Amino acid sequence: MAQVLVVDDSGTVRNEVSDFLKANGLTVACAVDGKDGLDKIKSDPSLKLVLSDVNMPNMDGLTMAEKIRGELKNNALNIIMLTTENSPAMKERGKAAGIKGWIVKPFNGAAVIASLKKLVA
Template sequence: MSAILVVDDSATVRDAVAAFLRQNNLTVITANDGREGLQQLQRYANIKLVICDVNMPHMDGLTMAEKSRSELRCNVPIIMLTTESCPKMKERGKAAGVKGWIVKPFNGPGIIGAIHKLLAA
């Protein structure tokens, strides 16, 4: 079964996103930061989508996206869920293959259609 990786250093946000996805019958794997996110991408071949924060300790989300492409050769779609709206950060994300940029707070009902679309691709 396809899984979604939720990466956020805030347990509150991570748990809320994961709970919403599970309520919509989706399988969820979580990580506390970008470093753990990369480990989860290596560990679980069934991850088909990543929802990731940008600002995290140990490894930020943009670095994780870049490393997932360059080091892991992973082409899983990534959506950034962040408080950041800086155009330079968005450009960096786009260059790393980020498919979407959602400004917090998380609005599950507003993006569930896009999530299903990315999982089906």
């Protein structure tokens, strides 16, 4: 069972982020898109945090977040977007979906690890 789910269609980003989180003591699972992420969230109630890209095939990260809150009725799971997107409209949609934060790529783990650990505590 994992504490953090990393959702990104880029294998390079998934590996970089998950390797960094594991090296900092967190248990991590990965998903290749929002649909895969939603399936993993349904099957792993121990998850505390989702780090997700926005733009992905099959299901984007914001739609996944909306489904986590709506269909799954899960308001306890912390969701952070890790993306190149920085538009105010996207951030507003994320806020409406209950996103806790927005990290613009490239991922700088050292700058955010303390905050991420608080979200899984």
